[in-house]
Amino acid sequence: MDREEYLRKCSNMKCQRVQVDESYVPALQDEVMEVEHLLAEPRNNLAFQDGSLDSHTTLNGKDDLELEVLDGLLDDVEINDLEGADGFPGACEEYFLDFEFADNIEEVLGSGPFEGSLFQNSSSESHSSGLSRSSIVGGVLESTKVPTAQSECKNDSLDETVTYESHGAFSNNPSQPSKGNCRYNISLDVQHLQELDNYRHLAGSILTCKKEKGSIEKGQPSALREKRFRKPTQRYIEEFSNASSKEKVPPAGTKTKHSSDSSCNVLHIRIKSLKKSPSEKSSNENSEVMLPELQVRKARQKKEKLQYEYESFPSESEDGCSMTKKSRRKDRRKHQKMWTLPEVLKLVEGISEYGVGRWTDIKKFLFSSSSYRTPIDLRDKWRNLLRASSVQKNKKEAEQNDEFALRPLPFNVVHRVRELAKIHPYPRQRGSKKLRFSQAGSSVVADSPPVSLSKRNVRRKFT
DNA sequence: ATTAGGG
DNA sequence: CCCTAAT
Structure with missing residues (x-):
């Protein structure tokens, strides 16, 4: 019985994956192009940005034109920063996503393979061991719908640019039932962009979990059905999607009830920095720009x-x-x-x-x-x-x-x-x-x- | 998709 | 500027 079902589901998975892969290709091209563009003149851009930024900060309020031009440049960088991360060797640490929460999952999943926990993650979740694994599982599940193949960990050509280390979080995936640690090495090549993307999706999925328990005031569209009554507020969505990645966050695990843990928070921050850190200066810049104006505005x-x-x-x-x-x-x-x-x-x-x-x-x-x-x-x-x-x-x-x-x-x-x-x-x-x-x-x-x-x-x- | 209107 | 309702 169980076995049959399991097999069937597995096959379904396969189908899904194939489909996904297909549909993924065109989507990827976009990114590839972006990356290529960025690779074409990475240093140049950065160097310029740095220099002008510094000089600008000293000049401070100078004039609008400059501000705007700079702003534009910064925006540009911001857009691409994720893909173009190769230009920031120092930022490597930032790109290190440690899923601290994963320990819990590992446990749970370890005891019962996914036939128990992955597909029926509603059973024992009431215990909510620090982190509701259901949400994460849900997230991962969701991400299978998306261009995702977490089993990518056999990735061979390892540029040591970035390494993601996950303990089990990624492992609850059909083709990689075994938990345990899995090290993902990701180079930011175009070739490996796919992996990166995967992680971004994953990050997204997981992120949602943070939000759901974390900030109750604002909601997540995907979670509407659960305990979200107020609409997410355009602004929030926008901001959030900006923070995490360009893509929209894939719908969160639908089973998510409530989770309360701090590790998700950590993750959130990390990912955020993943997005932001490369253009750190830009944020400074921004704040500089906006402060005076806002003040003025508020003042009168x-x-x-x-x-x-x-x-x-x-x-x-x-x-x-x-x-x-x-x-x-x-x-x-x-x-x-x-x-x-x-x-x-x-x-x-x-x-x-x-x-x-x-x-x-x-x-x-x-x-x-x-x-x-x-x-x-x-x-x-x-x-x-x-x-x-x-x-x-x-x-x-x-x-x-x-x-x-x-x-x-x-x-x-x-x-x-x-x-x-x-x-x-x-x-x-x-x-x-x-x-x-x-x-x-x-x-x-x-x-x-x-x-x-x-x-x-x-x-x-x-x- | 655009517009009007209110906050 | 932001959001919503109406078109």
Whole structure:
């Protein structure tokens, strides 16, 4: 009975693996290309980066252009760092993943071969020996679906670049039923990229376990069914996926109930560093960049307008650099790019040309060069502009002064904005709705309540 | 996939 | 900037 089942499952496994291998090839090519690209000019890049970085740190706040260029470079590196790790001999230690938790697993698996524990990992898990092995097993199981063949440990040509050592964690795999220690030697060659990838997947799977027990506040999509009620939050996913690897983390073990141990934490950190360490400097860099801006932002949101003036001096440059788009999105939040005056001008112009609401078009035509600034950003900016302009109008009426010096927005710009605002009142001109409720009798002035009616119709196409 | 709207 | 709902 058991035997039959077991055999059947084994055969299934085989099938899966074959399939997997097939589908894996094309996926790999991508990576290969990346790696190749990186191998093509590894030192060069690094050297440059190092040098410029250092010099930059001394210069500190210098100017935006430089920052951005550097940023782009860094991003580039960040993207590839995992594959291109060969350039960092010193980082070897970081790449050493020791699965400290594995001891437990070894025990469990040791006593009962996978027919017991691997396939029915729900049985004795209630004991949760420090670490719920079920989660790990689940993870591994999952990863078999993915381009994975953990049995790769017979890997022969050993470049001693990196060695993964695992005690049993990897061994609970059909083709490698024997537990015990298994040493994986991985060179970061293209040839061996596959292995690396495997580990990344594994890492991912295991990582999920950490998260599940570790940070309850945020969830993991895969674990939704279990005890996740709140959605993971885009941001978290993004961040996490960045930290661990480019790929999405394969769905975690579905059986995972609850695990509480610290070894997973360790693993998490390690893996994180695996991703980050090569570009360590970049993080420094980033923090440097983002701090001031955030501070400013937090200090005074109204000051946002003021920023135009600051930025508009050195500005005009950020349009030109297209740099790395790949990972742009991820850290967009980090250093929020303040809108520069030229940008605003462009935006206004674009709006007047393509109309309000055609954010995608505007982005495509006028902001195609700036990788940040999503259409949504444009819209938001426009919204803000409208608000700003209207506020200014009020201000003018009321006091017409510079009191808080928050009028960095050139008049002509304001003018244009207002003009456009007449045609397309974007965010319901403050008032109408709210006024109805609050009946604000104070200073709030409904700029043009009637205009908002024609809102949707106006959207003119071309001028 | 894009947009509107709210936070 | 981020997220969600609606389209």
